[in-house]
Amino acid sequence: MSYDVHIWLNAAAFVGAGLSMGLGAIGAGIGEGFTAACATSAISRNPEASGEIFKTMLVGQAIAETAGIFGLVIAMMLLFIENPNPSFIRVAVFIGAGLCMGFGAIGSGVGGGFPAGEACTGIARQPAMTKRLNTTMLVGSSICQTPSIFALVTALILLFSDFSAHPLFPTWAAVLGAGLACGIAAIGPGLGDGLVAGACCSAVARQPLAATAATTTMLLGMAVTETTAIYGLLVSFILIFKTFPATNALAPAMALLGAGLCMGIGAIGPGIGEGLTARSAVGQVGKNQDNSAELVRVMLVGQAVSESTGIYSLVIALVLIFVV
Amino acid sequence: MAIEGADIIKAAAFLGAGISMGIGAIGPGVGEGMAAAKACEAIGKNPKEAGLLTRTMLVGQAVSESTGIYSLVIALLLLFVV
Numbered sequence: 001m002s003y004d005v006h007i008w009l010n011a012a013a014f015v016g017a018g019l020s021m022g023l024g025a026i027g028a029g030i031g032e033g034f035t036a037a038c039a040t041s042a043i044s045r046n047p048e049a050s051g052e053i054f055k056t057m058l059v060g061q062a063i064a065e066t067a068g069i070f071g072l073v074i075a076m077m078l079l080f081i082e083n084p085n086p087s088f089i090r091v092a093v094f095i096g097a098g099l100c101m102g103f104g105a106i107g108s109g110v111g112g113g114f115p116a117g118e119a120c121t122g123i124a125r126q127p128a129m130t131k132r133l134n135t136t137m138l139v140g141s142s143i144c145q146t147p148s149i150f151a152l153v154t155a156l157i158l159l160f161s162d163f164s165a166h167p168l169f170p171t172w173a174a175v176l177g178a179g180l181a182c183g184i185a186a187i188g189p190g191l192g193d194g195l196v197a198g199a200c201c202s203a204v205a206r207q208p209l210a211a212t213a214a215t216t217t218m219l220l221g222m223a224v225t226e227t228t229a230i231y232g233l234l235v236s237f238i239l240i241f242k243t244f245p246a247t248n249a250l251a252p253a254m255a256l257l258g259a260g261l262c263m264g265i266g267a268i269g270p271g272i273g274e275g276l277t278a279r280s281a282v283g284q285v286g287k288n289q290d291n292s293a294e295l296v297r298v299m300l301v302g303q304a305v306s307e308s309t310g311i312y313s314l315v316i317a318l319v320l321i322f323v324v
Numbered sequence: 325m326a327i328e329g330a331d332i333i334k335a336a337a338f339l340g341a342g343i344s345m346g347i348g349a350i351g352p353g354v355g356e357g358m359a360a361a362k363a364c365e366a367i368g369k370n371p372k373e374a375g376l377l378t379r380t381m382l383v384g385q386a387v388s389e390s391t392g393i394y395s396l397v398i399a400l401l402l403l404f405v406v
Contacts, residue, residue, distance in 0.1 A: 273357020
C-alpha cells in the first residue's frame with residue numbers, strides 16, 4: 001500500500017470526477033425525458049402547432065441541461081487539475097467537490113424539465129399564448145437552476161481555496177461536509193421549484209387572463225422554496241472559511257461531517273414540500289384570481305410550517321459546528 | 325494517531341445526531357407541504373371556509389411535525405446528554 005500523496009490525489013480526482021458526472025447526469029436525463037414526453041403527446045393533440053412545440057421543447061431542454069453541463073465542467077476540471085502544493089486535504093477536497101456538484105445537479109435537472117413540459121402541453125391547448133408561455137417557462141426554469149449554481153459555486157470555491165495552512169485533522173471532514181451540505185441541500189429545492197414553475201405554465205395556458213397573478217404567486221412560492229438551499233450554502237461556507245484547531249481526536253471531525261450531512265439531507269423534505277404547496281396555490285390562482293390574496297396567505301403559512309424541520313436541521317448543524 | 329474508546333463513542337454520537345435530524349426532516353417536510361397544498365386547493369374551491377380550512381391545516385401539520393420534533397430531541401440528547 002503506497003502513501004505517496006500524488007497517487008492519492010490522482011485517485012481522488014478521478015473518483016470525484018466520476019461522482020460529479022455520474023450523479024450529475026441523473027437529473028437532466030429525467031427532466032429532459034419528461035419534457036420530450038410532454039412535447040410528443042402535445043404534438044399528437046395539436047399537430048398544427050408542432051413547429052412551436054418543437055422549438056419550445058428544445059429551448060426548455062437546453063435550460064434543463066445546464067445542471068448536467070455544470071457536472072461535466074467540474075468533472076473535466078478534476079481530470080486535468082494541477083496540484084501546486086499537494087497535501088492530503090486536497091484528497092477530501094476533490095471528493096467533496098465531486099459529490100457537491102453531482103448531488104447538486106439532480107434537483108435542478110429534474111425540476112427544469114417540468115416547466116418546459118407543461119409549456120409544450122400548454123401550447124397545444126392554447127396556441128395563441130405561445131409567447132407568454134415561452135417567457136414563463138424561461139423565467140421558471142432559470143430560477144430552477146439556482147440550487148445547482150449554488151453547488152457549482154461551492155465546488156469551485158473548494159477547488160480553488162488554499163487549505164495548505166490548515167491542519168489535516170479535522171479540515172478533511174470540514175471540506176467533505178461542505179460539499180455534502182450544499183450538494184444534497186440542492187436536491188429538494190430544485191425539484192420543488194420545478195413543480196411550481198410547471199404549475200404556472202399550465203395555469204397560463206388554461207386561463208390566460210390570470211397569467212400575471214399566477215406568475216407573481218409562482219415567483220413568491222419559488223423564493224420561499226429556495227430557502228433551504230440557501231441554508232445549505234450558508235453551512236458549507238461556514239465549513240469552508242472557518243479555521244478549525246488541530247486535533248488528534250475523531251469526535252471533532254465527525255461533528256463537522258455530521259453538520260454537513262444534517263443540513264444537506266434535512267433540506268430535501270422542506271424543499272419538496274414547499275414546492276408541492278406552491279404548486280397547488282399557483283394552480284388555484286390560475287383558476288380564480290379573485291382568491292389570490294387568501295391563497296397566497298395560506299400558502300405562506302403552510303410553507304412556513306413545512307420549513308420548520310429545515311430550520312431544526314440548520315440549528316443542529318450550527319450546534320455541531322460551533323458548540324460541541 | 326491514537327483513538328480511544330470514549331472518542332469513538334463521541335464521534336459516533338455526533339455523526340448520529342446529524343443523521344437523525346437530517347433524515348428525520350424529510351418526512352415532515354414533504355408531509356406538511358402536502359397538507360398545505362390540499363388546503364390551498366380546498367380554499368380555491370371554497371373561499372368562504374378559509375378560516376376553518378386554515379385551522380384544520382395547521383392542526384394536521386402540527387401532528388405531522390411530531391416526528392421531526394422527535395428527531396430533534398434525539399439529536400439534542402446525542403449531542404449533550406449521551
